[in-house]
Amino acid sequence: xxxxxxxxxxxxxxxxxxxxxxxxxxxxxxxxxxxxxxxxxxxxxxxxxxxxxxxxxxxxxxxxxxxxxxxxxxxxxxxxxxxxxxxxxxxxxxxxxxxxxxxxxxxxxxxxxxxxxxxxxxxxxxxxxxxxxxxxxxxxxxxxxxxxxxxxxxxxxxxxxxxxxxxxxxxxxxxxxxxxxxxxxxxxxxxxxxxxxxxxxxxxxxxxxxxxxxxxxxxxxxxxxxxxxxxxxxxxxxxxxxxxxxxxxxxxxxxxxxxxxxxxxxxxxxxxxxxxxxxxxxxxxxxxxxxxxxxxxxxxxxxxxxxxxxxxxxxxxxxxxxxxxxxxxxxxxxxxxxxxxxxxxxxxxxxxxxxxxxxxxxxxxxxxxxxxxxxxxxxxxxxxxxxxxxxxxxxxxxxxxxxxxxxxxxxxxxxxxxxxxxxxxxxxxxxxxxxxxxxxxxx
Numbered sequence: 012x013x014x015x016x017x018x019x020x021x022x023x024x025x026x027x028x029x030x031x032x033x034x035x036x037x038x039x040x041x042x043x044x045x046x047x048x049x050x051x052x053x054x055x056x057x058x059x060x061x062x063x064x065x066x067x068x069x070x071x072x073x074x075x076x077x078x079x080x081x082x083x084x085x086x087x088x089x090x091x092x093x094x095x096x097x098x099x100x101x102x103x104x105x106x107x108x109x110x111x112x113x114x115x116x117x118x119x120x121x122x123x124x125x126x127x128x129x130x131x132x133x134x135x136x137x138x139x140x141x142x143x144x145x146x147x148x149x150x151x152x153x154x155x156x157x158x159x160x161x162x163x164x165x166x167x168x169x170x171x172x173x174x175x176x177x178x179x180x181x182x183x184x185x186x187x188x189x190x191x192x193x194x195x196x197x198x199x200x201x202x203x204x205x206x207x208x209x210x211x212x213x214x215x216x217x218x219x220x221x222x223x224x225x226x227x228x229x230x231x232x233x234x235x236x237x238x239x240x241x242x243x244x245x246x247x248x249x250x251x252x253x254x255x256x257x258x259x260x261x262x263x264x265x266x267x268x269x270x271x272x273x274x275x276x277x278x279x280x281x282x283x284x285x286x287x288x289x290x291x292x293x294x295x296x297x298x299x300x301x302x303x304x305x306x307x308x309x310x311x312x313x314x315x316x317x318x319x320x321x322x323x324x325x326x327x328x329x330x331x332x333x334x335x336x337x338x339x340x341x342x343x344x345x346x347x348x349x350x351x352x353x354x355x356x357x358x359x360x361x362x363x364x365x366x367x368x369x370x371x372x373x374x375x376x377x378x379x380x381x382x383x384x385x386x387x388x389x390x391x392x393x394x395x396x397x398x399x400x401x402x403x404x405x406x407x408x409x410x411x412x413x414x415x416x417x418x419x420x421x422x423x424x425x426x427x428x429x430x431x432x433x434x435x436x437x438x439x440x441x442x443x444x445x446x447x448x449x450x451x452x453x454x
Contacts, residue, residue: 016173021255023178024247025263027332030181031243032268033188034329035116036236038322039297041272042279046290048228050280051215054273056229061237061269064230064443067435068239068401070261071408074421076248077257082339083242086249087403089411098403102242103340105396107356109241110333111364112388114165117326118157118368119298122147124319132302132319133312140302144295149372158368159361161323165330166357169338170350173250177331184324191321192271195278198314205281211290212280227451230443231393237268238329240400242336249339257422278318282308297322334360394451402444409436 018024045053075086083106084099126132135143147153168176199205219225234240251257282304283290289300305315334356341352366374370384379387408417414433415424423429 017250017252018255019174019178021260023174023182024251024255025260025267026185027178027181028244028247028260028264029267029271030185030328031247031332032237032264032329033185033271034236034325035113035120035322036232036238036329037268037272038192038275038279038325039116039120040235041232042276043296044228044232045212045276046280046283046296048225049216049219049222050211050290051213052217052219052222053225053229054212054276055215056220056225057232058269060230060233060443061265063435064401064440065233065237065239066261066265067432067440068404069237069244069265070258070421070423070432071404071417071436072239072242072244073248073251073257073261074417075404075408076245077251077253078420079245079249081249082343083245083249083336084340085343086242086245087407089407093411095403095407095411098400098407099242099245101396101403102240102245102400103336105392105400106241106243106333106336107360107363108388108396109392110330111360112367112385112392113326113333114162114330114360114364115154115158115368115385117161117323117330118154118159119148120319120322120326121161122153122157123298123302124316124323127305127312127316127319130312132315133306140299141295144298145371149375151369151372154368154372155365158364161327161330162357162361162364164327165334166353168327168331169334169357170353172349173335177335180331181328184328188321188325188328189271191317192274192278195314195318195321196274198310199278199281199285202282202285202308204285204287208279208281208284208290209277211284212276223450227394227447230398230447231451234397234401235393236272237265238332240397240404241333242400243332246336246339247332258428394448398444398448402441405436405440405444409433409441 018027079085079088083103084096087095087099089095123132168180170176171179238244279301280290283300286304286307288304301318302315305311305318308314334353337356338349338353341347341356342349345352367385367388370377374384377384382390417433418424418429421429421432423432
């Protein structure tokens with residue numbers, strides 16, 4: 012096994028960690044979940060959850076990783092032992108399961124990006140994008156091939172290691188993605204009738220705050236988007252030198268991820284309303300509704316190509332981070348070098364994701380709790396595994412680790428902010444997670 016790696020610079024660490032959070036959750040999932048849950052009301056609840064639950068958990072998970080300087084399972088070890096490493100294994104399993112179906116959706120995005128660039132995506136406009144999307148996802152070969160393509164790209168980057176693979180890619184790719192999403196937002200806001208989309212996203216209907224489902228959706232989105240509970244921050248924290256200030260870095264990461272999601276909303280909803288389409292289009296928003304909009308707007312083919320390239324590239328940065336979680340475990344537990352560990356894990360994830368890739372075609376008759384395979388696995392990960400991982404982090408740092416050690420490892424010793432952070436982890440964060448998980452299970 013190779014020596015334990017570290018980030019080359021604070022900028023590289025921050026961009027790579029933002030890249031781990033920025034992905035399909037910020038563009039594809041945020042947009043349709045916000046559309047289904049009232050827009051501005053959902054956004055406000057989401058921001059509160061990010062600040063009061065997401066940020067404290069990111070600081071806690073990064074501190075666990077930096078303290079352990081190992082994999083995600085090692086991060087949950089404590090003096091005197093105990094069952095806590097099982098939480099690390101749960102998080103690693105969640106990351107692996109998440110990656111397995113995430114790669115399928117990322118493959119859809121890559122396919123659309125290739126079609127937008129080549130022009131084949133626009134040539135099917137007369138047949139309707141609903142039918143085009145349905146034919147694609149119900150196929151027996153294309154979804155699998157594009158899933159394999161995205162996993163192959165992620166494997167190639169992770170084989171390069173922390174500095175030469177993950178950090179190097181994010182150093183140039185994340186600024187490019189930021190420029191593209193900003194340009195798309197400006198373009199959408201210039202469309203006639205776009206102000207209705209701004210109103211939908213930024214002007215809340217205060218009566219909607221009484222809807223419990225909005226809170227469950229916002230917390231699930233916060234976990235999915237930021238990636239708390241999937242062991243990514245514990246793994247990346249394991250490569251973090253103690254010279255890098257942790258709280259400021261965590262704030263930058265969470266702020267960057269959240270800003271990306273909001274700007275993505277500004278790029279999508281003004282365009283949706285400008286063309287009189289439904290913001291509650293659901294998961295198909297990116298793959299059915301938006302291509303119609305791109306085809307109708309001036310310069311839309313270029314805008315569409317940029318959007319789907321952005322979607323695929325953002326998905327890739329998250330896939331790389333998720334893949335690194337089980338790869339790190341394989342390297343440390345099995346004493347494997349990075350290349351064979353990455354190839355083995357990549358192949359295992361591909362096989363694990365095949366049911367989701369074929370879940371709308373060959374395996375369409377398979378139903379789990381009334382849902383198709385991909386939706387069922389998504390619900391399991393987003394509504395159960397990731398929140399359980401977040402709950403374990405809060406309880407482990409808040410109650411299991413000695414108070415002074417927890418504050419020192421988080422670079423918050425001797426500050427009122429540190430005391431507030433620790434008490435958030437001890438009571439409000441676990442309670443909020445538990446309440447929303449229960450409501451989600453009962454809905």
